[in-house]
Amino acid sequence: MPVYSYDPPERFVAGTVGQPGERTFYLQARAGSMTTSVVLEKAQVAQLAERLDELLDEIARRTGGDTSVSSSGLGDDGPLELPLNEDFTVGAIALAWDHDGERVIIEAQELTEDQPLEPLADDVPEDGPGVLRVRITAADARAFSRRALQVVSQGRPPCSLCGLPLDPAGHVCPRQNGHRVGHG
DSSP states (O other): OOEEEESSOSEEEEEEESSTTSOEEEEEEEETTEEEEEEEOHHHHHHHHHHHHHHHHHHHHHTTSOHHHHSOOOOOOOOOOSSOOEEEEEEEEEEEEETTTTEEEEEEEEOOSSOOOOTTOSOOOTTSOOEEEEEEOHHHHHHHHHHHHHHHHTSOOBOTTTOOBOBTTBEEOGGGTTOEEOOO
C-alpha cells in the first residue's frame, strides 16, 4: 500500500457519513486533486482529538504559551469531500511534534494482521500497510481537534444511568437490570 503524505494538506478533517448509531467515521486529507479518506472508529477520533490537545498544551507550556500553539485556527465545518472513496481502515495512530518545522505530524496506519510499522518511520515498505501522514500547524491541529470532538459528540445521546448510547427506541440498561429505558 502507498504512503499518502500531505505536507501540508489544504484540508484535514474528521467527519462522518450516516445517521447517529450507524455512522462511519473518516479522517480525510486533501491537497490539490488528491484526496485520501480512511475509516476509523469513533473512539479513535475522540482519542486522536484528546491526544492532540494534550500535545499542544504541553508544547504551549514548554514554549511559554507561544501563540502559534495556543491561537485558534479557522474552523472547518464543511462536509467531507465527495466522492468518498475509502483508502483503508485505520489500525494505529501516532502523533509527534516537529520542533524544527513547528508542525504536528499525524500518522494513521492501516489495520493489518501483522505488527504495525514503527510509527513515523522514514522507510515504509512497498508491500506494507497503507499510511496516511499529515504535517499541520499547531493552529490547524487545534482546529482539527475542535471539529473532531464536535463530530464525536453529535452521536446518540447517552443514557443518564449507564452512559451507553440510547437508540431511538431506548436501550437495555445494565443499571436497570436489563429493563428497557426510553430516552429522557
